[in-house]
Amino acid sequence: xxxxxxxxxxxxxxxxxxxxxxxxxxxxxxxxxxxxxxxxxxxxxxxxxxxxxxxxxxxxxxxxxxxxxxxxxxxxxxxxxxxxxxxxxxxxxxxxxxxxxxxxxxxxxxxxxxxxxxxxxxxxxxxxxxxxxxxxxxxxxxxxxxxxxxxxxxxxxxxxxxxxxxxxxxxxxxxxxxxxxxxxxxxxxxxxxxxxxxxxxxxxxxxxxx
Amino acid sequence: xxxxxxxxxxxxxxxxxxxxxxxxxxxxxxxxxxxxxxxxxxxxxxxxxxxxxxxxxxxxxxxxxxxxxxxxxxxxxxxxxxxxxxxxxxxxxxxxxxxxxxxxxxxxxxxxxxxxxxxxxxxxxxxxxxxxxxxxxxxxxxxxxxxxxxxxxxxxxxxxxxxxxxxxxxxxxxxxxxxxxxxxxxxxxxxxxxxxxxxxxxxxxxxxxxxxxxxxxxxxxxxxxxxxxxxxxxxxxxxxxxxxxxxxxxxxxxxxxxxxxxxxxxxxxxxxxxxxxxxxxxxxxxxxxxxxxxxxxxxxxxxxxxxxxxxxxxxxxxxxxxxxxxxxxxxxxxxxxxxxxxxxxxxxxxxxxxxxxxxxxxxxxxxxxxxxxxxxxxxxxxxxxxxxxxxxxxxxxxxxxxxxxxxxxxxxxxxxxxxxxxxxxxxxxxxxxxxxxxxxxxxxxxxxxxxxxxxxxxxxxxxxxxxxxxxxxxxxxxxxxxxxxxxxxxxxxxxxxxxxxxxxxxxxxxxxxxxxxxxxxxxxxxxxxxxxxxxxxxxxxxxxxxxxxxxxxxxxxxxxxxxxxxxxxxxxxxxxxxxxxxxxxxxxxxxxxxxxxxxxxxxxxxxxxxxxxxxxxxxxxxxxxxxxxxxxxxxxxxxxxxxxxxxxxxxxxxxxxxxxxxxxxxxxxxxxxxxxxxxxxxxxxxxx
Numbered sequence: 001x002x003x004x005x006x007x008x009x010x011x012x013x014x015x016x017x018x019x020x021x022x023x024x025x026x027x028x029x030x031x032x033x034x035x036x037x038x039x040x041x042x043x044x045x046x047x048x049x050x051x052x053x054x055x056x057x058x059x060x061x062x063x064x065x066x067x068x069x070x071x072x073x074x075x076x077x078x079x080x081x082x083x084x085x086x087x088x089x090x091x092x093x094x095x096x097x098x099x100x101x102x103x104x105x106x107x108x109x110x111x112x113x114x115x116x117x118x119x120x121x122x123x124x125x126x127x128x129x130x131x132x133x134x135x136x137x138x139x140x141x142x143x144x145x146x147x148x149x150x151x152x153x154x155x156x157x158x159x160x161x162x163x164x165x166x167x168x169x170x171x172x173x174x175x176x177x178x179x180x181x182x183x184x185x186x187x188x189x190x191x192x193x194x195x196x197x198x199x200x201x202x203x204x205x206x207x208x209x210x
Numbered sequence: 211x212x213x214x215x216x217x218x219x220x221x222x223x224x225x226x227x228x229x230x231x232x233x234x235x236x237x238x239x240x241x242x243x244x245x246x247x248x249x250x251x252x253x254x255x256x257x258x259x260x261x262x263x264x265x266x267x268x269x270x271x272x273x274x275x276x277x278x279x280x281x282x283x284x285x286x287x288x289x290x291x292x293x294x295x296x297x298x299x300x301x302x303x304x305x306x307x308x309x310x311x312x313x314x315x316x317x318x319x320x321x322x323x324x325x326x327x328x329x330x331x332x333x334x335x336x337x338x339x340x341x342x343x344x345x346x347x348x349x350x351x352x353x354x355x356x357x358x359x360x361x362x363x364x365x366x367x368x369x370x371x372x373x374x375x376x377x378x379x380x381x382x383x384x385x386x387x388x389x390x391x392x393x394x395x396x397x398x399x400x401x402x403x404x405x406x407x408x409x410x411x412x413x414x415x416x417x418x419x420x421x422x423x424x425x426x427x428x429x430x431x432x433x434x435x436x437x438x439x440x441x442x443x444x445x446x447x448x449x450x451x452x453x454x455x456x457x458x459x460x461x462x463x464x465x466x467x468x469x470x471x472x473x474x475x476x477x478x479x480x481x482x483x484x485x486x487x488x489x490x491x492x493x494x495x496x497x498x499x500x501x502x503x504x505x506x507x508x509x510x511x512x513x514x515x516x517x518x519x520x521x522x523x524x525x526x527x528x529x530x531x532x533x534x535x536x537x538x539x540x541x542x543x544x545x546x547x548x549x550x551x552x553x554x555x556x557x558x559x560x561x562x563x564x565x566x567x568x569x570x571x572x573x574x575x576x577x578x579x580x581x582x583x584x585x586x587x588x589x590x591x592x593x594x595x596x597x598x599x600x601x602x603x604x605x606x607x608x609x610x611x612x613x614x615x616x617x618x619x620x621x622x623x624x625x626x627x628x629x630x631x632x633x634x635x636x637x638x639x640x641x642x643x644x645x646x647x648x649x650x651x652x653x654x655x656x657x658x659x660x661x662x663x664x665x666x667x668x669x670x671x672x673x674x675x676x677x678x679x680x681x682x683x684x685x686x687x688x689x690x691x692x693x694x695x696x697x698x699x700x701x702x703x704x705x706x707x708x709x710x711x712x713x714x715x716x717x718x719x720x721x722x723x724x725x726x727x728x729x730x731x732x733x734x735x736x737x738x739x740x741x742x743x744x745x746x747x748x749x750x751x752x753x754x755x756x757x758x759x760x761x762x763x764x765x766x767x768x769x770x771x772x773x774x775x776x777x778x779x780x781x782x783x784x785x786x787x788x789x790x791x792x793x794x795x796x797x798x799x800x801x802x803x804x805x806x807x808x809x810x811x812x813x814x815x816x817x818x819x820x821x822x823x824x825x826x827x828x829x830x831x832x833x834x835x836x837x838x839x840x841x842x843x844x845x846x847x848x849x850x851x852x853x854x855x856x857x858x859x860x861x862x863x864x865x866x867x868x869x870x871x872x873x874x875x876x877x878x879x880x881x882x883x884x885x886x887x888x889x890x891x892x893x894x895x896x897x898x
Contacts, residue, residue, distance in 0.1 A: 045314050046245055049323040051288050064288055064327075066320075073242055076339045080332045081324075 010053060010062040012185040014175055015084055016168075019107050020091035021099040022070030025127040028158035029091060030067045033168055038159050044069040046077055056172045063172070082114035086181045087121045087171045094126045094155065095134040100141070108149055119181055121174045122151035125167055130157040238355050238453050244311040245321075246340035247454045251461075252297055252304055252325035253333055254494070255487040259296045262790070262814065263855040265889050289326035290319065294788075296483055297325045301789065302475030303483055310461035334494060338442035341454060356449040363452050366504035370670055377668055384666040388873035394655060443496055451495045456505050459488060463509060463644075475791060479761025480644055482794040482818040489819065489887045499885040503670045506644035627745050629679050635661055636673040645763045645794065647671035648750075652743075652770025652800075653869055654683045655691070663769075666876050669885065671765060676750070676775070679742045683771065686735040690835060691869070693732055736835050740802065743771040747778025754783065754792045763794035763818070767879065769871035770832070773801035773847070780813035790818035795884055798846065799824040799861070800871050802836045805844030810853040820889060822857045824878055825849055831868035859891045 018026045027041045027048060034052045048067040053060070066085070068078045082088070090107055092099040103124070111122065124146040126137060139155055146153035152170055156163035175181045239247065293300045299322070308318050324333060462484040475481065492502050632648070649664040660677040667673070754764060766776045776796060783792065796817045814821055823846050826832075832847045844851075850858035859882065864874050883890045 042314075042316075045241075045317040046249070046320060047324060048316065048320040049288070051290070064323075066323075073343065074340070077333075077336045080328075080336045083328065083332060 010060040012059060012176075012182065013062045013064060014086045014172065014181075014185045016063055016065045016087040016089060016171070017081055017085040018065065018067045018089045018091060019078060019110070020070055021093070021096075021102050022072075024070065024091045024093040024096070024099045025158050026070065026089075026091045027067050029089075029125070029127060029156070029164060029167070030065055032158040032161050032164045034065075036161065038161070043071055044074075046074055047081060052168075054168075054172070056169060057176050059176065061172060063168070079110065079114045082111065083116045084184070085115065085120055086117060086175050086185055087123065088115065089123045089125055089167070089171065090151070091125045091127050092137065093128050094137045094142075095128055095131050097136045100126075100137045100145075104145065104149070117181070117184070119178050121171055121178065121181070122149065123167065123171045124149075124151050124153045126153075126155040127158060129155045129162065130160045238359070238457060240343070241312070242343060243341050243454070244457070245313050245317065246337045247458055248304075248308050248311045248313050248461075249321050249324065249337045250334065250341070250454075250491055250494070251307060251458050251487055252321050253330040253337070254491040255303060255483065256295065256297045256325040257330040258483065258486045258490055258818065261490075261855075262818070265820070265855055265857060289322045292326075295326055296789075297322045301483075303481060306464065307458070307461040310464045311457070335442040338446060338494075341450065342442070342445040353449070356447075356453045359456060360449040360452040362508065363456065363501055363504050366508055367498075367501045370500060370504055370507070377666075380666045380668070384662075384873070384876060387662045387665075391869070391872045443494065446495065448497075451497050452501065452505075455488065455492060455495065455497060455502060456509075458491070459502070459505050460509055462488065475789070477757055477761050477791065479757070480763055481791050482763035483790055485645065485763040485794050486819040486887075489885075493887045500670060503643070503645075507642040510642035510644050627679060627742060627749055628681065629677065630746055630749050631677045632674045633661065633677055634673070635664060635675055636667070636671075638670060638672045643670060643672040645671045645765065646759045647673045647765040647767065648676055648759075649673065650676045650678070650766070650768035650772030650775050651872075652683070652768060652772035652774070652802075653687045653690075653871065654680060655687050656684070659872060663872050663875050664767075667879060672762075676746075676772075678746045678775065679739070682735070682739045682742050686732065686739040686771075686835075687869075689732040689735045690831060694831070694867075732835060739771055740774065743774040744778045747775045747780075748782045750775060750779040751782035751786070754779070755786060764792060765795040765797075765884065766793060767797040767799075767875075769799035769801075769875050770847075770868065771802060773798035774803055777801060777803050777808070777813060777846075780816045781809055783816045784809065784812035787816065790816050793817050795819045795821070797822040797824065797879065797882065797884070799875055799878060800826060800829055800832055800847040800865070800868060802832060803846040805846055805849070805851050810851055810856065814853060814855045819887075820857055820884065821855065822859055822882055822889075822891075823851050824859045824861045824882075826862045826865040827860065828862055829865060829868050835868075857889045857891070 018030060020026055022043055027044050028038060030048075030050055031041070032038055034050050044067060046069055050065050050067065052063045052065065054063060055061070066081050068074070068081060088111060090103050090111075092103055094100075124142060126139070126142045129135070142153055142155065152174060154163055154167045154170065156167050158164060175185070289295055289298055292298060295301065296303050299305060304322060304325075305318060308315070308321070313321070463480055488502060489499060492499055635649075647669065649667075651660045651663055654660060657677070657680055660675050660680070664673070664675055753759065766779070768774075768776045776798060780793065780796065793816055798821075801823065825847050827848055829848050833845065836845055836847075850856075850860075859878075861874070861878050864878060865871065881891055
């Protein structure tokens with residue numbers, strides 16, 4: 001997967017959503033993916049948004065990634081972001097078991113309740129594998145849970161960037177494999193309510209791509 | 211929190227050189243609540259921009275189709291790619307608000323994208339729930355403040371509500387005016403219409419036939435009012451709602467812009483788009499608009515109080531001269547306005563920038579609160595009202611108030627217009643009102659016709675009429691009138707021909723020779739008047755662009771050639787502006803404006819809120835005067851304008867002839883209920 005140089009042109013636009021408990025590393029994972037950096041982040045407020053242009057499977061893709069706050073007080077907010085997402089990334093911390101169990105007890109149910117896309121691709125991500133000595137959730141458990149709820153699975157580390165690119169790439173490839181999702185994300189469906197012209201190329205995106 | 215506060219003060223210190231403890235306002239709400247409040251404003255702002263071209267209303271029940279089009283989430287591009295969006299960074303509308311609310315800057319783009327990428331209704335409920343969250347920690351103090359603030363707002367609101375007697379006497383006056391007008395100008399038209407109609411055996415009840423449409427309008431508004439029933443609203447207490455709106459209003463007025471070369475927003479002050487968004491938000495929250503107006507006055511007055519305090523502490527002799535020097539030095543008013551000030555001294559003391567009067571408007575209001583909420587509560591309320599002042603740009607947007615507008619009298623010398631003057635009317639001057647209304651007559655027989663059609667209106671705006679080109683207007687109006695009373699016209703009308711004439715004109719068929727001859731009679735005068743109205747429109751635009759009205763949102767209402775002035779003003783703005791920063795609402799009545807030849811779309815973009823075109827399908831006087839080849843291109847005053855976002859309203863039932871606008875305008879404006887966010891007018895035929 002390589003970062004696309006031309007930001008204005010893309011074949012598909014996919015909306016991805018990241019959910020999971022507070023502190024599991026959703027924002028770090030996203031930052032690691034979009035700008036190849038890792039830093040200690042303060043808890044996300046409400047919802048964050050990042051854009052990343054990538055080339056996958058010969059297609060130019062624009063990924064609009066919504067990173068939601070895991071904190072309880074913002075949970076009410078998250079529900080409205082499931083709508084229209086083609087991919088949902090469920091993140092847990094391999095060193096904190098409750099973040100794993102909460103995925104089945106809380107987050108999976110949220111998806112059931114709020115996702116509008118029947119075929120939307122789900123991906124289970126175990127983060128923080130760099131802390132192998134503190135690990136309490138085994139890879140086997142992760143695989144089993146992923147199979148149970150029919151989603152992709154990967155373990156990664158935002159800090160060491162192990163498997164970070166792969167995580168998003170696998171998800172995107174799967175979306176590309178799913179015709180109903182493709183129809184959603186194709187340029188033909190793209191609608192700008194104010195004008196029907198494509199986005200101007202001379203406006204550099206202020207989002208943190210490249 | 212404390213740390214942030216200090217930061218905040220530092221960054222807004224340049225605001226009028228004041229560094230008061232302004233930031234306390236934001237501490238009314240918890241950080242989470244402020245985040246939610248910022249989000250709601252963002253959602254409202256984006257929704258308002260959508261509604262510019264896709265108005266909501268009863269005839270589009272909940273607009274499910276549009277929902278499907280925009281909501282597949284993924285299909286909308288990101289906000290960052292579209293600088294024309296009001297929620298985009300360069301519009302300068304949202305980020306200063308976020309900054310004022312002390313929302314962490316990492317959350318800004320998320321909020322902008324949320325507002326811009328999906329329909330507001332998907333998110334409004336969730337953010338309202340966030341807003342309803344209980345205050346943690348110092349909750350009792352916060353709820354005391356909320357209580358005090360909402361009491362203050364209520365008191366202010368009650369003081370603004372018009373006493374029924376005064377409006378009754380005004381209505382009486384207006385009835386007299388109507389009678390006078392009818393005697394003076396419409397005898398021929400009306401009588402002949404009467405004769406014609408009796409000849410056709412279709413007698414219409416005339417004067418009081420207006421009652422029915424009024425009821426209809428009320429029904430219409432109620433069904434439209436609940437267009438957005440959001441259950442979460444019930445979770446929010448009234449005091450919380452008021453507090454949120456007050457804080458957001460303060461944030462919109464606050465001078466927390468950072469120098470941003472990229473920004474497209476040119477001025478400080480109260481942006482019309484902000485006001486439209488607040489109006490929508492108040493609708494969502496089910497808070498009456500007049501309460502928002504009460505809040506506006508509170509913010510304005512407290513800001514002025516602060517400015518005044520600083521002024522007196524600067525050990526300057528308090529002569530009005532130095533005051534003016536100070537205002538001028540601050541770049542607040544231009545030289546023309548300064549001259550206007552001296553002119554105004556004659557017309558009743560508008561000159562002194564509304565400060566003193568504005569203060570005295572607020573003081574007794576707060577005074578009446580003491581028995582209600584106790585002395586400590588009063589302190590809290592006064593504090594609540596006052597704390598915002600430090601960083602608020604109101605004084606800047608506002609200092610020159612009336613003086614500014616009347617100052618623009620000077621501009622006419624450059625504009626090739628003989629007469630162009632603003633006259634203050636209504637009781638809302640020097641009251642700290644944060645929105646301006648300019649009303650423009652078109653058909654006038656007498657100088658008083660510039661003023662009297664607008665006198666009864668009882669909204670809470672600071673109201674001005676524009677007196678322009680009275681000589682030419684009176685000439686053309688009289689010519690039309692003379693022709694109407696001529697034997698030929700009466701004969702035509704008696705034969706009931708006129709009603710069919712209009713459809714003939716519209717169909718661009720050949721004109722009856724008699725009519726052409728008749729029209730020549732008024733043609734030359736009409737041509738001059740049209741030309742002058744175009745120039746006056748340009749002048750009006752220049753006045754607004756200069757901000758001499760005090761950088762406050764403007765509502766423009768005009769009939770006949772006055773409507774043309776407004777339209778030309780919008781067109782001229784469109785050549786100079788890229789957004790709807792200045793004009794909040796527009797009502798055109800019986801407008802002599804071609805539909806196909808003019809850039810309606812561009813004009814629409816200059817209006818942040820509603821743009822109404824009121825037309826009468828049997829206004830054949832207008833059709834006759836405007837005739838020429840242009841009629842085949844369509845005429846706004848007699849038919850709907852097929853441009854997205856224009857609210858077309860058929861007032862045929864309320865208008866007997868073109869001159870009826872002199873006295874019927876008032877009633878039409880009432881039916882339009884301009885303070886409603888959504889299009890209101892029973893029987894309106896909007897086109898999309």
